[in-house]
């Protein structure tokens with residue numbers, strides 16, 4: 001058959017990962033082993049030395065990439081199996097594109113030309129991320145700061161866009177001996193959009209002998225060593241550092257809160273089902289379909305009737321699943337307990353069809369609204385005179401109605417407490433009850449901190465246990481506090497709790513454990529003996 005079968009070569013464009021043999025894929029190893037010739041930058045050829053047997057080596061300097069690609073194509077066309085190697089993935093600032101460019105220039109097609117196999121590898125964004133924790137997680141981009149082949153204005157625009165759109169950014173080629181300005185400029189641009197505290201990971205020589213991993217911030221990143229072999233990973237606005245790890249949460253659900261520093265989403269809340277609206281087993285409000293039902297319906301339509309496969313309505317529905325749920329409490333004010341019809345309409349309108357309104361025992365409505373525009377929601381409600389409060393582990397003021405506005409003397413103090421402490425983040429939710437007369441009919445003495453205005457002065461109660469069979473009122477710790485002293489005193493108590501309480505420790509437990517708060521002593525509350533009940537009683 002000689003002369004009939006043309007001996008066709010093959011181009012294997014191989015990413016060998018970050019550097020260590022453990023991080024090379026099985027296929028990449030095999031591909032290197034089965035090649036006749038290895039073509040690559042000399043440092044890379046050295047890195048894979050241990051895998052080589054009797055292959056011919058063509059190694060050249062860094063800048064001779066085009067020469068390398070041409071040589072590879074030439075050798076393959078002569079019937080050789082040629083491996084072109086790149087670090088990381090060959091398709092990420094590597095040789096893959098270049099090899100195709102050379103082929104295209106020569107009129108190559110898949111059917112007629114030499115066979116090409118691109119062998120994927122672990123790119124620096126992935127290897128470096130793994131060493132840092134889980135910084136990528138969400139939408140991310142890679143930007144190479146090398147302006148060798150790309151105009152700097154374009155690179156600048158990309159950094160700008162990535163900053164603006166809150167992408168996690170992996171900067172490749174951040175700096176070299178001669179190129180030192182670009183990383184400074186990149187930092188300057190990103191600081192326009194991101195907090196100086198944004199976590200930044202610097203990983204040098206990942207999975208190689210001189211590996212270095214540094215965790216820093218956007219503000220301080222330039223104080224560390226950054227070079228040719230560094231990848232810089234810049235977090236998004238949700239990225240956080242925990243125990244030396246850089247972590248970007250999976251989503252932004254309930255990211256919107258009333259003030260930026262209160263009520264961050266806690267892990268157990270984030271991991272709830274309702275925070276994964278896209279999950280198939282997700283429960284949905286009565287009368288609406290679950291994702292699984294939508295998917296099943298779509299599938300049955302596809303299999304029964306292939307034209308048109310899926311009706312557009314289904315696609316639209318699935319695509320508009322909410323990503324962020326804005327959760328907060330509304331009330332009609334510190335002292336006012338009456339809703340106007342307009343306010344009720346406003347509540348219904350902002351909640352819309354998908355939001356929910358929950359009435360709580362704390363004279364509040366909790367709103368949960370899927371939205372991408374929390375500011376529009378808050379602006380609307382505030383314009384209707386609503387008081388908006390954060391919920392979760394924050395300070396909340398529960399005031400009475402001051403006898404329908406008749407006993408107004410103490411209202412300014414309640415307002416001041418709301419202003420100063422409302423929404424403040426604390427280790428565990430903390431309710432301050434504030435009642436405008438000795439009747440205390442709104443139950444101030446049943447809150448964590450109870451304040452009762454009586455005969456021009458204030459009485460103070462601390463540490464009520466509000467729930468359970470052994471619920472009890474707060475301990476009366478002081479009477480006749482001068483009005484000008486009450487706000488600073490409560491502020492001090494809250495500050496002490498905030499500083500000293502364990503995470504999740506309720507105020508009454510804290511009081512019992514610590515024994516004394518700002519000079520007020522804890523006293524044991526007489527426990528009523530409750531006979532254990534026989535089953536069924």
Ligand code: SAH
Pocket residue numbers: 018019086087088089090091092093094122123124125128171172173174203204205206207208227228229230231232
């Ligand atoms: N194809 C490669 C990227 C080549 S561009 C890949 O997919 O990873 C060269 C840049 O990649 C370097 O400047 C550095 O930013 C990054 N890089 C490559 N290998 C790395 C490693 N082992 N550790 C850290 N960064 C690396």
